[in-house]
Amino acid sequence: MLHAAPDTAQLREPVGTPAPRGELSAVLLGALSGPPFALPADLEIPGGDPLSDDDLHLALYLAYELHYRGVPGADERWEWDPSLLALRARLEERFERALVEAVPCDDPPVAPDEIDLALRGVAEADRGRSLSAYVEREATVEQVREFAVHRSAYQLKEADPHSWALPRLSGPPKAALVEIQADEYGGGRTERIHAELFARTLDALDLDSRYGAYLDRVPGVTLATVNLMSLFGLHRRLRGAIVGHLALFEMSSSVPNGRYARGLRRLGFGEDATAFFDEHVVADAVHEQVAAVDLAGGLVRQEPALAGDVLWGARVLAELERRWGDRVLDAWEAGATSLRRPLANAGA
Amino acid sequence: MPEHAPVTITPYRDGPLLVRGPVQLEDMHGNPIPVGRETVALCRCGKSRIRPFCDGTHKVVRFRAPTGAEDGRG
Numbered sequence: 046m047l048h049a050a051p052d053t054a055q056l057r058e059p060v061g062t063p064a065p066r067g068e069l070s071a072v073l074l075g076a077l078s079g080p081p082f083a084l085p086a087d088l089e090i091p092g093g094d095p096l097s098d099d100d101l102h103l104a105l106y107l108a109y110e111l112h113y114r115g116v117p118g119a120d121e122r123w124e125w126d127p128s129l130l131a132l133r134a135r136l137e138e139r140f141e142r143a144l145v146e147a148v149p150c151d152d153p154p155v156a157p158d159e160i161d162l163a164l165r166g167v168a169e170a171d172r173g174r175s176l177s178a179y180v181e182r183e184a185t186v187e188q189v190r191e192f193a194v195h196r197s198a199y200q201l202k203e204a205d206p207h208s209w210a211l212p213r214l215s216g217p218p219k220a221a222l223v224e225i226q227a228d229e230y231g232g233g234r235t236e237r238i239h240a241e242l243f244a245r246t247l248d249a250l251d252l253d254s255r256y257g258a259y260l261d262r263v264p265g266v267t268l269a270t271v272n273l274m275s276l277f278g279l280h281r282r283l284r285g286a287i288v289g290h291l292a293l294f295e296m297s298s299s300v301p302n303g304r305y306a307r308g309l310r311r312l313g314f315g316e317d318a319t320a321f322f323d324e325h326v327v328a329d330a331v332h333e334q335v336a337a338v339d340l341a342g343g344l345v346r347q348e349p350a351l352a353g354d355v356l357w358g359a360r361v362l363a364e365l366e367r368r369w370g371d372r373v374l375d376a377w378e379a380g381a382t383s384l385r386r387p388l389a390n391a392g393a
Numbered sequence: 394m395p396e397h398a399p400v401t402i403t404p405y406r407d408g409p410l411l412v413r414g415p416v417q418l419e420d421m422h423g424n425p426i427p428v429g430r431e432t433v434a435l436c437r438c439g440k441s442r443i444r445p446f447c448d449g450t451h452k453v454v455r456f457r458a459p460t461g462a463e464d465g466r467g
């Protein structure tokens with residue numbers, strides 16, 4: 046597959062109508078293609094693991110995508126359709142309950158000046174196997190391409206879910222979030238937008254950089270990591286959690302991104318492929334301080350009762366990333382694909 | 394940032410110095426070191442692979458330093 050280099054001036058419209066992964070996503074996809082109508086209030090919520098179920102997370106992902114770049118072929122009026130929002134709420138409830146079960150919300154109170162230390166504690170307690178170390182030392186080209194496909198579900202809209210928090214903040218934490226997001230959005234320069242840099246990485250790996258191109262290949266365990274950010278970002282009551290999520294995300298970024306870049310160079314890839322990762326080494330060294338101290342600390346200074354939510358949001362991120370990383374590494378160690386279907390070979 | 398606002402340099406606890414404001418970074422020969430962003434993190438643990446910038450290695454080496462000034466008597 047060869048893909049024309051993307052023109053950054055073009056509208057990056059989402060592509061590809063996703064295939065259903067079960068009854069619920071089939072009903073939803075069928076409905077989205079026409080004008081809104083009242084979806085039945087008793088559609089059955091899939092009974093699989095709410096932290097990774099394919100049908101549940103595709104349905105939730107599509108419900109959220111209506112608020113981002115849209116779902117190809119969908120009638121845009123579905124975005125605010127009450128019956129769709131009611132379904133989304135039921136999916137969110139199942140997901141959130143499972144998150145609370147997996148990661149209890151039981152942190153003792155933390156002072157604003159200590160929140161960066163508490164977040165660091167969360168980062169250091171994370172004993173997940175290191176995907177980045179694997180990529181640095183031993184991943185094959187095919188595995189690196191799979192890694193990029195997983196990440197494309199988020200990186201092509203990088204930073205957008207956290208931007209939902211902006212209107213919910215004021216004063217110092219708002220300024221801190223803007224300081225971070227300005228960088229994420231390239232300081233106002235299109236070609237420096239982190240999502241655009243990631244599209245370049247996909248191109249360099251001979252992958253399709255169009256938004257949504259690999260949705261069908263990405264498993265529920267990966268979609269859950271993206272749905273998590275939308276859940277936290279779209280609910281004002283979870284503003285502490287989205288802040289904690291961003292803080293831990295930034296705090297666990299510079300070092301792994303350095304490893305990903307070295308892994309790509311080991312495999313012979315050049316600047317086009319590594320620019321995204323190299324940029325994140327430098328940018329996130331700034332962001333981790335701003336996010337932990339100024340954003341999280343600033344929010345907790347204003348609203349001390351949110352300290353627990355901030356730490357919970359961070360712990361939940363670590364938990365879902367660990368589950369995702371395990372799934373990918375387990376598959377690779379078994380010589381299998383980590384995606385729902387393997388990719389065509391590069392250059393094929 | 395308006396021109397009259399002072400440049401600030403903030404030591405973050407156990408981490409880098411964050412520099413905010415319009416600054417020019419140069420090597421000792423006067424050659425510019427491109428910065429490319431509004432806020433920069435300068436390594437103060439000495440272990441970064443991209444000095445003078447921070448690359449997060451301070452966490453790996455468990456660098457410890459206060460955010461305020463040290464008095465040299467500790």
Ligand code: FES
Pocket residue numbers: 330408409410435436437438439440441446447448449450451452
């Ligand atoms: S202060 Fe961050 S790497 Fe040295």
Ligand SMILES: [Fe+2]
Pocket residue numbers: 203229239325
């Ligand atoms: Fe980024």
Ligand SMILES: [Fe+2]
Pocket residue numbers: 229295328329332
């Ligand atoms: Fe960042």
